Amino acid sequence: MDDLMPAAKEMAKKIAGKSAAALKLAKTAINRGMQTNLESGLKYEYELYSLSLSLEDKVEGVNAFLEKRAPKFVGR
Secondary structure (H helix, E strand, O other), rough: OOHHHHHHHHHHHHHHHHHHHHHHHHHHHHHHHHOOHHHHHHHHHHHHHHHHHOOOOOOHHHHHHHHOOOOOOOOO
């Protein structure tokens, strides 16, 4: 139990370093997926994934990876 807070803080730190726009899409997919059947949930997830490919943050993430640097996400 004593390890719970440090682990939660570490997870929060990792999440905070991700694209806010991508996290919003992921949260939307999770919330909708909990309210629908598997087939509809997967279809909606694919639609959001396709949308995520057009984000500025996607380009920044790929460039940062290729340049071996930390990404600087803008939330779009």
